[in-house]
Amino acid sequence: MEKESSMDQSFLDRLNTAIEDNLENEHFGVDMLAHEIGISRSNLHRKLHALKGQTASQVIREFRLKKAMEMLQNNVATVSEISYRVGFSNPSYFNTCFHEYFGYPPGKVKHKKPSKFSSKYSISQNHLFTLYAALVIIVLGFISYIIVSNRHIKTIEARILDKSIAIIPFKNLSEDKNNIYFAEGMTDDLLNHLSGIKGLVVKSKQSSELYRDSNKSIPQIGKELGAAYIIEGSVQHYEDEIRIIVQLIDAKNDNHIWANKYDRKLKNIFAIQSEISKQIAHELKTVLSPGNMKQIERKPTESIEAYNLYLKGRHFWQKRTKKDLEKSIKCFNKALELDSNYALAYAGLADAYYIMAWWGWYPLDEGYAKSIVLAEQSLKLDDQIAQAHATLGAIFIEKHNFFEAEKKFKLAIELNPGYATGYLYYSALLRKQGDLKEARKKIDIALMYNPFSPAIHAESLWNYYDSGYYKEALNEGLLVKELDENYHSYRWAMFFSYFHLEQYDEAIKELQIFVTKEGFSNTDTLEIRNVYINSGIDGAFHLMIDHFSNQPKILYIFLARLNVFLGKKEEAISFLEAGFHDRDYGRWIDQVELSNRDYQNLHLHPRFIALLEKIKPEE
Numbered sequence: 001m002e003k004e005s006s007m008d009q010s011f012l013d014r015l016n017t018a019i020e021d022n023l024e025n026e027h028f029g030v031d032m033l034a035h036e037i038g039i040s041r042s043n044l045h046r047k048l049h050a051l052k053g054q055t056a057s058q059v060i061r062e063f064r065l066k067k068a069m070e071m072l073q074n075n076v077a078t079v080s081e082i083s084y085r086v087g088f089s090n091p092s093y094f095n096t097c098f099h100e101y102f103g104y105p106p107g108k109v110k111h112k113k114p115s116k117f118s119s120k121y122s123i124s125q126n127h128l129f130t131l132y133a134a135l136v137i138i139v140l141g142f143i144s145y146i147i148v149s150n151r152h153i154k155t156i157e158a159r160i161l162d163k164s165i166a167i168i169p170f171k172n173l174s175e176d177k178n179n180i181y182f183a184e185g186m187t188d189d190l191l192n193h194l195s196g197i198k199g200l201v202v203k204s205k206q207s208s209e210l211y212r213d214s215n216k217s218i219p220q221i222g223k224e225l226g227a228a229y230i231i232e233g234s235v236q237h238y239e240d241e242i243r244i245i246v247q248l249i250d251a252k253n254d255n256h257i258w259a260n261k262y263d264r265k266l267k268n269i270f271a272i273q274s275e276i277s278k279q280i281a282h283e284l285k286t287v288l289s290p291g292n293m294k295q296i297e298r299k300p301t302e303s304i305e306a307y308n309l310y311l312k313g314r315h316f317w318q319k320r321t322k323k324d325l326e327k328s329i330k331c332f333n334k335a336l337e338l339d340s341n342y343a344l345a346y347a348g349l350a351d352a353y354y355i356m357a358w359w360g361w362y363p364l365d366e367g368y369a370k371s372i373v374l375a376e377q378s379l380k381l382d383d384q385i386a387q388a389h390a391t392l393g394a395i396f397i398e399k400h401n402f403f404e405a406e407k408k409f410k411l412a413i414e415l416n417p418g419y420a421t422g423y424l425y426y427s428a429l430l431r432k433q434g435d436l437k438e439a440r441k442k443i444d445i446a447l448m449y450n451p452f453s454p455a456i457h458a459e460s461l462w463n464y465y466d467s468g469y470y471k472e473a474l475n476e477g478l479l480v481k482e483l484d485e486n487y488h489s490y491r492w493a494m495f496f497s498y499f500h501l502e503q504y505d506e507a508i509k510e511l512q513i514f515v516t517k518e519g520f521s522n523t524d525t526l527e528i529r530n531v532y533i534n535s536g537i538d539g540a541f542h543l544m545i546d547h548f549s550n551q552p553k554i555l556y557i558f559l560a561r562l563n564v565f566l567g568k569k570e571e572a573i574s575f576l577e578a579g580f581h582d583r584d585y586g587r588w589i590d591q592v593e594l595s596n597r598d599y600q601n602l603h604l605h606p607r608f609i610a611l612l613e614k615i616k617p618e619e
Helices: 002-021 030-037 041-051 056-073 079-085 091-102 106-111 120-149 177-195 205-211 218-225 266-283 290-297 304-317 322-338 343-358 364-381 386-398 402-415 420-432 436-449 454-466 470-483 491-500 504-517 522-548 556-565 569-580 597-602 606-614
Strands: 164-167 229-238 241-250 255-265
Touching: 002 030, 002 041, 002 056, 030 041, 030 056, 041 056, 056 079, 056 091, 056 106, 079 091, 079 106, 079 229, 079 241, 079 255, 091 106, 091 255, 164 177, 164 205, 164 218, 177 229, 177 266, 177 304, 205 218, 218 229, 241 266, 255 266, 266 290, 266 304, 304 322, 304 343, 322 343, 343 364, 343 386, 364 386, 386 402, 386 420, 402 420, 420 436, 420 454, 436 454, 454 470, 454 491, 470 491, 491 504, 491 556, 504 522, 522 556, 556 569, 556 597, 569 597, 569 606
Parallel strands: 164 229
Antiparallel strands: 229 241, 241 255
């Protein structure tokens, strides 16, 4: 009896080994299994029925599903990638089989505690335990929801559009982990292709980036991003071979609508991108215009190496630090050495120099001049690049040429309706023109496409502040703080908002954080608190004026407003006049700044009227 048991176990071990050796082979079935272990198909069925009470097909499927469960629990790849790895050529069918066997879809595995494998049938034998566990989960889930809901970053409650899409950053499954930028490039290119299609709302990469390797479910991600559909995928790149797996998911119902695997030569990468974009548009029943087709099928460069360098450059550019922007410039320049007609590389350089100059990491006028030349060269080669048009528009704002800026932003949005940065820049322009209502509309559209951008929420904050909606401005400020605590340029707007609401204790806290970010010591911040306690908010204002007036970097607007709030009109105007002539630190003294309600007590002052005349924008 013991010998018979040992023989049975040996048989099952050989069976499992044969299935595992052929795990990825979708055609591996009963006949091939019988051949592998050296018995007839009929004997195989009889043996398995006696030992396990199952057919050979059931055994193969169960083995595949259990292996899939292991992979999902270890988060080794996307659901689609795993479905192919365990021999399912159709991820939707895999999803159905998995749900039927385990009692929940594969997308929910990451939320389950690892346990022994069990199908829904074995679970059904313990109804009381299941009901109790479900009740506990519901209660804990509700408590968690209440806690999460009270955080400053709340679930995006905006209407989820029928054809809104979020593309989760593709996973890099290549052995070379440095190829992550290639996977990110696939995400970027797919996003750019789909963003230009009228009728689709494609969430920005910056927002989707927050869900890289996230443990949240697809429905939860879709709700938070305001996306009806989620696209996820993976990329494997080895020498001149590439494998791309993409899947389109109905976010609300967590249903796999479409998936495909592409095993191609690297040289065909642009054709693959076009094919994927067209297929997704088809699945969403979206009509592609001739312009869309032309844009999707455009081949940006003949050099795969230049393309890789461009992707690497955009990888660094997205980080928006001085060091990473300098790296991006090197990558874009190397790409142009390989292909001097690579329009996107010129656009990347234009973006990099503009951001560097704007933040003061590169000489202002020189940076803007370079950015203009590079953007124009990009458009000379390809006039359909939205980023280049938007960057030129942003520089036109800095030069107070509002008419040309608006033309550029309208064109950028027309070329790429989903380009959130274009709406951001356009909103800033409208705010500078004093049209706060239209600016609000544009910034809301930008937030729809990119709901987790600190820069966009900061612009939204300024819009609310300039409109006199100080509570709303504070809410936006709290969102910016949650999204990026190092993004501090908005903090003095928080300080002034608390001041207008007469919440002086909170105002002082924000002021202390603001001056710390500007390089002041802990002793200085403590002094602010002590002066406030002894002399009130006016005393803190006087202290700030003394401190900042003697710094190399003069914050003219900040000091002007402090003087206005103290009733010192002449001093306030002096700071505005000095700032107007300082190209580096006073360039934000413009029409929208002087039209702000904070300066209403200066509107009739002759010096203020004269300054307002000087800063009128170009016609």
